[in-house]
Each structure stands twice: as C-alpha cells, then as structure tokens.
Amino acid sequence: xxxxxxxxxxxxxxxxxxxxxxxxxxxxxxxxxxxxxxxxxxxxxxxxxxxxxxxxxxxxxxxxxxxxxxxxxxxxxxxxxxxxxxxxxxxxxxxxxxxxxxxxxxxxxxxxxxxxxxxxxxxxxxxxxxxxxxxxxxxxxxxxxxxxxxxxxxxxxxxxxxxxxxxxxxxxxxxxxxxxxxxxxxxxxxxxxxxxxxxxxxxxxxxxxxxxxxxxxxxxxxxxxxxxxxxxxxxxxxxxxxxxxxxxxxxxxxxxxxxxxxxxxxxxxxxxxxxxxxxx
Amino acid sequence: xxxxxxxxxxxxxxxxxxxxxxxxxxxxxxxxxxxxxxxxxxxxxxxxxxxxxxxxxxxxxxxxxxxxxxxxxxxxxxxxxxxxxxxxxxxxxxxxxxxxxxxxxxxxxxxxxxxxxxxxxxxxxxxxxxxxxxxxxxxxxxxxxxxxxxxxxxxxxxxxxxxxxxxxxxxxxxxxxxxxxxxxxxxxxxxxxxxxxxxxxxxxxxxxxxxxxxxxxxxxxxxxxxxxxxxxxxxxxxxxxxxxxxxxxxxxxxxxxxxxxxxxxxxxxxxxxxxxxxxxxxxxxxxxxxxxxxxxxxxxxxxxxxxxxxxxxxxxxxxxxxxxxxxxxxxxxxxxxxxxxxxxxxxxxxxxxxxxxxxxxxxxxxxxxxxxxxxxxxxxxxxxxxxxxxxxxxxxxxxxxxxxxx
Numbered sequence: 001x002x003x004x005x006x007x008x009x010x011x012x013x014x015x016x017x018x019x020x021x022x023x024x025x026x027x028x029x030x031x032x033x034x035x036x037x038x039x040x041x042x043x044x045x046x047x048x049x050x051x052x053x054x055x056x057x058x059x060x061x062x063x064x065x066x067x068x069x070x071x072x073x074x075x076x077x078x079x080x081x082x083x084x085x086x087x088x089x090x091x092x093x094x095x096x097x098x099x100x101x102x103x104x105x106x107x108x109x110x111x112x113x114x115x116x117x118x119x120x121x122x123x124x125x126x127x128x129x130x131x132x133x134x135x136x137x138x139x140x141x142x143x144x145x146x147x148x149x150x151x152x153x154x155x156x157x158x159x160x161x162x163x164x165x166x167x168x169x170x171x172x173x174x175x176x177x178x179x180x181x182x183x184x185x186x187x188x189x190x191x192x193x194x195x196x197x198x199x200x201x202x203x204x205x206x207x208x209x210x211x212x213x214x215x216x217x218x219x220x221x222x223x224x225x226x227x228x229x230x231x232x233x234x235x236x237x238x239x240x241x242x243x244x245x246x247x248x249x250x251x252x253x254x255x256x257x258x259x260x261x262x263x264x265x266x267x268x269x270x271x272x273x274x275x276x277x278x279x280x
Numbered sequence: 281x282x283x284x285x286x287x288x289x290x291x292x293x294x295x296x297x298x299x300x301x302x303x304x305x306x307x308x309x310x311x312x313x314x315x316x317x318x319x320x321x322x323x324x325x326x327x328x329x330x331x332x333x334x335x336x337x338x339x340x341x342x343x344x345x346x347x348x349x350x351x352x353x354x355x356x357x358x359x360x361x362x363x364x365x366x367x368x369x370x371x372x373x374x375x376x377x378x379x380x381x382x383x384x385x386x387x388x389x390x391x392x393x394x395x396x397x398x399x400x401x402x403x404x405x406x407x408x409x410x411x412x413x414x415x416x417x418x419x420x421x422x423x424x425x426x427x428x429x430x431x432x433x434x435x436x437x438x439x440x441x442x443x444x445x446x447x448x449x450x451x452x453x454x455x456x457x458x459x460x461x462x463x464x465x466x467x468x469x470x471x472x473x474x475x476x477x478x479x480x481x482x483x484x485x486x487x488x489x490x491x492x493x494x495x496x497x498x499x500x501x502x503x504x505x506x507x508x509x510x511x512x513x514x515x516x517x518x519x520x521x522x523x524x525x526x527x528x529x530x531x532x533x534x535x536x537x538x539x540x541x542x543x544x545x546x547x548x549x550x551x552x553x554x555x556x557x558x559x560x561x562x563x564x565x566x567x568x569x570x571x572x573x574x575x576x577x578x579x580x581x582x583x584x585x586x587x588x589x590x591x592x593x594x595x596x597x598x599x600x601x602x603x604x605x606x607x608x609x610x611x612x613x614x615x616x617x618x619x620x621x622x623x624x625x626x627x628x629x630x631x632x633x634x635x636x637x638x639x640x641x642x643x644x645x646x647x648x649x650x651x652x653x654x655x656x657x658x659x660x661x662x663x664x665x666x667x668x669x670x671x672x673x674x675x676x677x678x679x680x681x682x683x684x685x686x
Binding site: 040041042043044045046072073074075076077078079083084085086087090152155156158159162206207237240241242244245248249252253255256257258259260262263264266267268270271272273274 | 357358359360361363364366367368416417419420421422423424425427428464465466468469601605608609610611612613614616618620621623624627628631634635668669670671672674675676677678
C-alpha cells in the first residue's frame with residue numbers, strides 16, 4: 001500500500017514536472033550563450049560570444065545585451081586662457097551600463113511602435129539608458145542640473161559608441177546612420193531559419209567591462225511581444241591578470257614591494273648578461 | 281660625455297671598466313661543462329651571445345613566416361592584457377617603445393625615462409600608469425649600472441646619501457601631488473606642461489651646445505688640415521679652453537651656506553644643503569614625470585658642482601635606484617599605477633636596444649650624439665606642446681577608473 005502511494009507520488013511529481021517545464025518552455029523559449037564565462041587572461045584581446053535561440057513562428061527577434069552598471073568619472077575639456085586645453089568640469093555618471101547592444105531581424109522602427117521601443121529599451125537613442133543614468137558632482141555627490149545631466153550622459157553614450165561598447169540597432173541596419181561614428185559593425189542582423197532557430201554573435205572589445213552581462217531576447221509580431229527569453233554571461237579576470245590586478249588594488253604595499261623586487265632582479269640579470277650596460 | 285672633441289672617450293672607458301671588472305673576478309665564468317663556451321663568451325661577451333641568440337630567434341620567426349607555419353600577422357598583432365592598466369596592448373608596440381628608448385640610452389648614456397613616459401602616453405598607456413611603471417623600470421635598469429659603478433669605486437656614498445635625504449622627501453611629496461592632480465582631473469595636463477618646460481629647456485641647451493661643438497669641430501678639422509703635426513698640442517689647448525667656467529660666482533655664494541661638507545670621492549667641498557635641495561627637486565620630478573633625472577643631474581654635477589664625470593654618473597645611478605624605488609613603491613600604494621608587466625616588457629626591449637645603441641655609439645662623436653639627442657628631445661617637446669594647444673578630438677574624456685580613480 002505504501003509502495004503504491006510512493007509510486008503515485010513519484011508519477012504525479014514527474015507528470016507535474018513535465019507539464020510545468022513544457023509550459024514554461026512555451027512561455028520562455030530558451031536563449032543560450034556560449035561561452036557562459038569569458039576569461040580575461042594575459043592574451044585576451046576581445047572575443048565573440050555566440051547567442052542562439054528559437055523564435056515562435058513568424059515572429060521577429062530583438063536581442064538586447066547589457067553590461068554591468070558602473071559609475072564613471074567624466075571630464076570636460078575647455079580652453080583656458082585662450083590657449084591651453086584642460087579639464088574645466090567633472091562629473092560622475094552613475095548607473096550607466098558599461099556595454100549595450102541591440103540586434104534585431106528587421107529595423108526596429110518597422111517592428112515596434114515608439115512606445116514599445118521605449119518599453120523594451122531598444123529605442124535608437126537608447127533613451128531608457130539615458131533616463132536611468134544620473135550625473136552627479138564628484139565632490140559632494142549632489143545632482144547636477146538637468147541640462148548638465150543630459151550633456152554628460154549623452155557624451156558618455158557617444159564615447160561608448162566610439163569605443164565599440166554600445167551599438168544601437170541602427171548601426172547594423174544603416175551603415176551611414178548619424179548615431180554610429182565608426183564604420184558599420186558586421187553582423188548584428190538576426191536571421192531565423194524556417195524552424196525559427198537563430199544564432200548571432202556579439203563582439204566584446206579588448207577592454208570589455210568586467211562583470212555579469214544580461215542577454216534578453218524579445219520575440220515580436222505585429223507590434224506585440226509574443227515571447228521572451230533571457231540568460232546571462234560573465235566576464236572575469238583569470239590567472240596572472242586577476243592575481244596581479246587584485247593584489248595591486250587590495251594589497252598595494254605587498255604588490256609594490258614585489259614589483260620592485262621582480263623589476264630589480266630582472267634589471268640585475270640583464271646587467272649580468274650585458275655587463276657593459278650601466279658603465280657609460 | 282665630458283669631451284666635446286671627436287676622439288670617443290666612450291670606448292676608452294669601456295675597456296677600462298671591463299679590465300677592472302675582470303680583475304675583480306666579476307667577469308662571467310661558466311661552471312662545469314658549459315666551460316667550453318668560455319672562449320666564445322670572452323670573444324663576444326655574454327651580451328654578444330644574447331644578441332646572437334635574439335637575432336637567431338628573430339630569423340627563425342621570419343623563416344617560419346616565410347614558410348607559412350607562423351603567420352606573421354599573428355606575431356605583429358600579438359597582444360598582452362596589462363593587469364593594472366586594465367588594457368590590452370600590442371606587444372610589438374610596447375617592446376618597440378622600450379627598444380627605441382634603449383637604442384638612445386645605449387648611444388648617449390642617458391637613462392631615457394624622460395622619453396619613455398611621453399612615448400607610452402602617445403601609444404595609449406594612461407599617463408598615470410606610464411609614469412608609475414616607468415619608475416619601477418628605472419629603478420631596475422639603474423640597479424645594474426649602480427652595482428657596476430660601485431664596484432669601480434665611482435660612487436660617492438656620502439654625497440649620494442645627502443642627495444637621497446632630499447629626493448626621498450621630494451618623491452614622497454611628488455606622489456601626493458600626483459594623487460591631488462588626478463583627483464582634480466588635470467594630471468594629464470600638468471604632466472605635459474612639466475614635460476614641455478623641462479624638455480624645452482634641456483633640449484634647447486643641448487642643441488645650442490651641439491651647434492657650438494659643430495662649429496668648433498669644423499674649425500678643428502680646418503686647422504688639422506693646415507697643421508697636421510701640431511694637432512696633438514692644439515687638441516690639449518682646445519681641451520683646456522673647453523673646461524667648465526663660470527663657477528666662481530656660484531661657488532662664492534655656496535661657501536656662505538651652513539653645513540659645509542667635504543665630499544672626498546667627488547673632490548668637492550660645499551654646503552650639504554645644496555645636493556639635498558637638488559635631490560628634493562629630482563625626487564619631485566621623478567614622481568611627476570616618471571624619470572630618473574640623470575639628464576639634469578649628471579650635467580649639474582659636472583658643470584655646477586665640478587665633479588669628475590665618472591663619479592657624477594656613478595653617484596647619480598646610486599641615488600636613482602633608491603629615489604625611483606621609493607617613488608615606485610609609493611605610487612603603487614597611493615595611486616595604484618605601477619604595472620609590473622608593462623615595466624618588465626619595457627625593460628626587455630630597452631636592454632636589447634641599449635646593446636645595439638652602445639655598438640652604434642662607437643661610430644659617432646660625442647657632440648654628434650648630443651645633437652641627435654637634443655633634436656629628439658625638442659621633437660618630443662613639440663609633440664606634447666601640440667597636445668596642449670590643439671583642440672582635442674573629443675571634449676569629453678573618461679577618467680581612467682584604474683587605480684585610485686574611484
């Protein structure tokens with residue numbers, strides 16, 4: 001009797017699990033990134049991350065990848081004494097993603113209305129990011145005027161676009177778009193096959209920000225979101241880059257002493273190999 | 281570098297140094313089976329062997345590229361991620377920067393820190409990291425030179441320690457100045473201003489001096505053609521004329537200062553305040569500019585203090601090791617801007633460059649070398665001046681978040 005009850009419980013659980021996962025899979029089609037961890041080692045010079053997933057039938061794909069939020073100190077240069085260019089203003093921009101790209105199967109203007117673009121955070125000028133970010137005075141953390149806020153935050157976004165950290169979808173679809181300073185990046189246009197499978201790659205620059213990135217796919221049909229999927233990947237320092245970098249920040253005295261010891265040992269070794277070197 | 285006359289004192293000094301090193305048993309001797317290499321080592325020098333090995337490796341890489349086993353583009357684009365600068369940079373470019381400065385320092389005998397920092401800034405190393413890492417590299421390259429000179433008895437320890445009292449204080453204050461300027465957001469600007477001023481004045485003086493030397497060498501050549509036999513006498517006379525002058529006023533003022541001290545090895549007697557003050561200035565510049573300061577210190581010791589060249593060079597190297605070590609250590613603690621990997625890569629490039637430079641220098645006269653150096657110094661100065669005066673491509677910059685910029 002007890003065995004029967006146990007069996008029933010197991011079967012029931014299995015049944016629930018199966019139906020629940022299928023139901024879940026229907027709502028949230030899986031998005032897979034590879035690799036899930038990007039190691040920044042000595043020979044890291046940027047890398048590509050592959051993202052793939054399956055779109056519901058007839059739906060278009062919009063993919064948003066956001067890097068970790070960070071605070072960045074910004075400087076504005078100005079002419080001083082009518083001659084020299086030096087920093088005249090500073091601001092700290094807070095809560096701005098360090099990486100942001102939007103890829104899609106069609107130009108987003110033709111897929112989504114303006115409201116939907118803003119809601120999903122895929123408007124061409126990345127307005128949701130600009131609204132979320134905040135510029136403060138680096139000294140006392142007080143908020144800057146609305147005008148200054150816009151100036152610094154927009155300048156940072158433009159700089160990130162130049163550095164290859166931000167790529168608005170327009171840049172993929174229109175090579176000459178005003179938002180894109182650099183040459184049009186390759187790829188970025190997602191092409192699902194008949195079964196709805198799609199695959200694309202995201203290129204991380206050599207100075208890719210460290211931390212956790214969110215990958216969010218939206219499936220849209222007739223200006224409506226018909227599905228979504230999300231995942232994350234992580235960029236972290238490994239090996240010598242990690243140990244030296246961490247030590248330099250957290251254990252600076254030891255790092256300084258060790259650096260000097262290594263440098264002087266190598267200096268003396270070079271002096272031994274090339275004995276004429278110091279004697280002028 | 282004391283002679284303005286064509287005969288190269290460089291080669292003479294080298295043989296003397298080598299002899300002394302061999303007499304003291306410092307010449308490299310090979311243990312056990314490696315002893316078969318001894319005659320080769322003596323013929324070429326250990327440095328010669330290392331150069332040969334380097335050339336062989338380079339040839340192998342090129343051969344591999346020719347056959348197609350090693351794609352040359354892979355070698356040229358090999359990057360390294362610098363852990364403190366938090367930046368991936370081209371290895372060939374970094375070694376090349378070290379190499380270029382090494383050639384110059386091998387040719388002319390100056391340390392080259394004052395060229396390394398601007399060069400690193402130009403190829404994209406954040407200026408604070410360039411300054412900090414350069415100090416570590418200078419301490420390292422200076423150490424072997426200081427060791428060699430102290431073996432030869434070229435270091436006036438008493439004078440060196442007096443300078444150090446000033447330079448350790450100057451360096452410590454300088455590192456704080458770097459921190460304050462970075463927080464104010466204008467370190468990039470001020471480091472360039474200081475460079476423009478220093479390089480402008482030093483380069484200008486060098487060029488002026490070398491123009492004079494060119495004229496005098498032209499005169500010498502004319503006279504040599506006229507009276508070939510009387511040349512030796514004339515040479516001695518010219519040398520006497522070229523002796524440093526104008527020290528009297530300075531000496532008279534210096535004699536009134538307190539703490540008069542006798543520096544035996546340097547052969548001078550003066551107030552200890554003076555070398556101490558010089559040390560303070562050099563220590564401060566070492567922190568702000570990432571230099572050893574030999575290009576200011578050695579000429580001052582020779583021309584202002586009236587010391588013999590070899591003692592000036594030896595004592596300067598002695599103080600540089602400690603001044604730069606102090607600066608590098610404090611930068612690491614306060615500004616987190618010492619990238620050891622960057623320093624090591626530069627050292628390797630500079631060591632190879634210095635060997636080639638030293639071999640090239642034998643063919644050029646002292647004043648010719650100084651003309652080259654002076655021209656380079658002035659060019660670097662002009663480049664930095666343009667950085668200050670031309671409108672930047674973007675008015676907005678992001679403060680490097682590495683080290684200290686939190």
